Amino acid sequence: MSENTQRLVPTPGQTIGPFYGYALPYENGENLVDRSHPGSVRLHGTVYDGHGVPVPDSMLEIWQADENGKVSQETGSLIRDGYTFTGFGRVAVDNEGQYTFTTVNPGPTEAGKAPFICLTVFARGLLNRLFTRIYLPEDTEALANDPLLSGLSEDERATLVATREADGSLRFDVHLQGDGETVFLAYPGLE
Amino acid sequence: MAAENPEDAFEPLTAKGADDAADSQDQLNNEMAQITKQYEESGRTETQPRLDYAPYRSSILRHPTKDPRHTDPETIELYAPAFGERDVHKLESDLTIQDGGEPIGERIRITGRILDGDGRPVRNQLVEIWQANAAGRYIHKRDQHPAPIDPNFTGVGRCLTGDDGSYSFVTIKPGPYPWKNHQNAWRPAHVHFSLFGTDFTQRMITQMYFPGDPLFALDPIYQSIVDPKARERLVADYDHNVSEHEWLLGYKWDIVLSGSNRTWTEDDSNV
Ligand SMILES: [Fe+2]
Numbered sequence: 001m002s003e004n005t006q007r008l009v010p011t012p013g014q015t016i017g018p019f020y021g022y023a024l025p026y027e028n029g030e031n032l033v034d035r036s037h038p039g040s041v042r043l044h045g046t047v048y049d050g051h052g053v054p055v056p057d058s059m060l061e062i063w064q065a066d067e068n069g070k071v072s073q074e075t076g077s078l079i080r081d082g083y084t085f086t087g088f089g090r091v092a093v094d095n096e097g098q099y100t101f102t103t104v105n106p107g108p109t110e111a112g113k114a115p116f117i118c119l120t121v122f123a124r125g126l127l128n129r130l131f132t133r134i135y136l137p138e139d140t141e142a143l144a145n146d147p148l149l150s151g152l153s154e155d156e157r158a159t160l161v162a163t164r165e166a167d168g169s170l171r172f173d174v175h176l177q178g179d180g181e182t183v184f185l186a187y188p189g190l191e
Numbered sequence: 192m193a194a195e196n197p198e199d200a201f202e203p204l205t206a207k208g209a210d211d212a213a214d215s216q217d218q219l220n221n222e223m224a225q226i227t228k229q230y231e232e233s234g235r236t237e238t239q240p241r242l243d244y245a246p247y248r249s250s251i252l253r254h255p256t257k258d259p260r261h262t263d264p265e266t267i268e269l270y271a272p273a274f275g276e277r278d279v280h281k282l283e284s285d286l287t288i289q290d291g292g293e294p295i296g297e298r299i300r301i302t303g304r305i306l307d308g309d310g311r312p313v314r315n316q317l318v319e320i321w322q323a324n325a326a327g328r329y330i331h332k333r334d335q336h337p338a339p340i341d342p343n344f345t346g347v348g349r350c351l352t353g354d355d356g357s358y359s360f361v362t363i364k365p366g367p368y369p370w371k372n373h374q375n376a377w378r379p380a381h382v383h384f385s386l387f388g389t390d391f392t393q394r395m396i397t398q399m400y401f402p403g404d405p406l407f408a409l410d411p412i413y414q415s416i417v418d419p420k421a422r423e424r425l426v427a428d429y430d431h432n433v434s435e436h437e438w439l440l441g442y443k444w445d446i447v448l449s450g451s452n453r454t455w456t457e458d459d460s461n462v
Contacts (some may be wrong), residue, residue: 015396019331050252075275088272109266125249127240176201186259187392189450
């Protein structure tokens with residue numbers, strides 16, 4: 001542990017603003033694996049505002065374990081070599097607020113845990129980033145035992161569990177506000 | 192890369208449209224003063240921006256109305272992606288040498304340390320910045336502010352922190368720029384910073400400002416951090432020890448991320 005007993009006050013966040021598009025997104029940012037990878041999965045959806053209108057200037061980041069539930073600490077997310085799974089992805093939504101990542105289904109990081117993908121949301125007009133989780137829908141028993149999900153109403157819970165589509169892809173929409181508002185998360189040490 | 196549609200970005204004054212900002216700065220100032228008054232009366236201490244801050248018009252439909260759900264981080268959330276020299280070249284921290292010629296403006300260095308809430312340095316982690324040029328213009332294609340583009344300046348930089356959590360960028364001091372939030376709205380000069388910690392839950396994006404900017408009181412993005420002490424944490428210090436003889440002016444800005452929730456062993460701390 002650190003010698004400091006007094007916690008330092010965190011620096012405030014600010015909006016990503018409108019002009020990140022030439023600075024933060026990068027080539028293959030949204031491709032954690034290649035589409036040809038045997039276990040590749042499309043994770044996609046739309047970001048909506050409080051009127052249900054797509055948000056065209058949002059940036060999303062995901063962070064996840066690999067198919068076996070292993071947390072990668074490999075470098076190379078910014079310049080991908082096509083083989084190394086780094087677990088991190090970044091994408092700017094398109095003009096219709098839609099995004100697509102190509103990734104794998106994360107395995108449970110511990111036996112019996114419900115696997116999920118961490119999602120961070122940034123947008124013009126959003127004054128600080130938002131955290132949430134994208135749960136895989138399959139392991140219903142693990143989902144039922146999940147400490148976060150089991151404390152939510154049915155409607156709230158539904159905002160965190162992705163839909164598995166017929167083609168195997170995962171659909172996860174983000175509602176910043178209003179009907180079906182996504183449950184966003186706060187962690188200890190974080191206001 | 193996806194195109195963007197920042198309708199609150201500056202557009203030429205000739206392109207008047209239905210969405211034109213009608214509110215005056217006085218109107219904005221009144222709204223901001225009202226919120227300040229309520230905050231002072233509340234007796235609370237806030238350290239982060241309000242997500243619901245109506246003077247920043249674009250936040251009105253883009254803030255969650257429910258409080259965030261408190262949860263304990265699970266394994267994946269206790270780690271952050273790793274970045275290394277494969278990802279970032281050393282020269283990317285000098286924004287003045289990226290496009291051949293010398294960019295125009297005041298050459299500066301911005302340096303400081305990134306710590307977690309317990310004062311531990313955040314080591315070997317990615318820092319990304321982006322900013323307007325000396326005239327207040329971004330390279331971004333939707334930035335229509337009629338100020339000159341500098342062909343020798345992209346305004347984008349990256350670096351990895353050192354073992355002591357330090358980062359350093361050489362760049363040009365950005366200019367203030369107009370935007371469409373209200374009539375005669377100007378952003379104080381700022382540099383956007385994107386930061387990772389040791390835990391993914393420490394991920395943050397913010398803006399660094401320069402000391403003494405006359406636009407602070409007028410800017411709803413800066414003022415969305417309603418606590419004066421908290422927002423001053425975004426203002427760098429001029430540091431003459433960082434300045435270099437006949438070369439550049441130095442600014443010092445330390446960044447504190449939220450506390451790590453990992454159980455740190457002696458081993459981890461020495462990685
Ligand atoms: Fe900006």
